[in-house]
Amino acid sequence: MEFTFDNNIPIYIQLLEYMKIYLISGVYKCGEKLPSVREFATIFKVNPNTMQKALAELESMNLIYTERTNGKYVTKDEKIIEKLKDEYAITLAKSYFQGMKKIGLGKADSIKYLEEIDD
């Protein structure tokens, strides 16, 4: 997969977004061992230091943890991932409604549109 980055936004913030989606969607599951910083850097084609920064941020959010000599793992606590998923879904929903509001559509109408679309 090719990852695209917007050079206007700090790269580590964009990495953080990619990683959150990976965790929410279960690409890396609860308790699963993560690739090393270097492997991640190769996957995303970014600087290992930038990758490290993004992982440190995930760690400070308790989404992942480090086992002393073993590397990094996804949190074992499913609730944390569920909460992240919830927050992410709310953000997406809000941005949808905001967009609809701009073209003069209220919540009820917006929901109707959602129901009409096929996947």
Add this chain to the structure above:
Amino acid sequence: MISMKLLEINNLNKSFDNKQILKDINLNISSGKIIGLLGKNGAGKTTLIKLINDLLTPTSGEILVKGNKIGIESKKIISYLPERTYLNKEMKVSEIIEYFKDFYEDFDDKKAKELLNKLDLNINEHLTKMSKGMQEKVQLVLVMSRKAELYILDEPLGGVDPATRDYILDTILSNFNDNASVIISTHLISDIERILDEVIFIDKGEIVLQSDADKLRNKEKSSIDEIFRRMFKC
């Protein structure tokens, strides 16, 4: 253990025939970073790089590599990709590999062959038979196949197509280790900025900015390329 700066430049000046090319350069570079040396044509990038590689002598000031003055010891740990090739084009790639192996203790010929193979470059070919882009790739492979502590790449992306640029950036990323740093001079900022830790802007022989790349993006809310263009608008 005292942590030592990998590269330290203090009050460096360089003049040619009374024309000052570099003015009071002060720089500190630590290990494990990829640093972009960014400046317009004629800003002094190559002059600075040549000074670090002992190809020019400072008019005043000092350059220290791991605390030592530039010389045999610094050359052992710096792998330098010059702007123009110095390789003998009559030679075959395999002969150049032997030459590098003889010349540099830290040269990994296996790695060089492996990288060349990945790039579909035939080591039995003479350099003269290769396109400019292919020659540049060969040279980059040779430079990155040394286990150096400081890689200095002067315009490594100049003559190559965008697909190859990506490959070159990958090669740089996957071959530099935590103990090494890479300085990349270029004016092709947008191609390279995603892999940079730090940026140094040089203009008219002076360092006008040194910053963490992401911090700078965050502060200015724009890309390094954009910031550079704004700062040095002609």
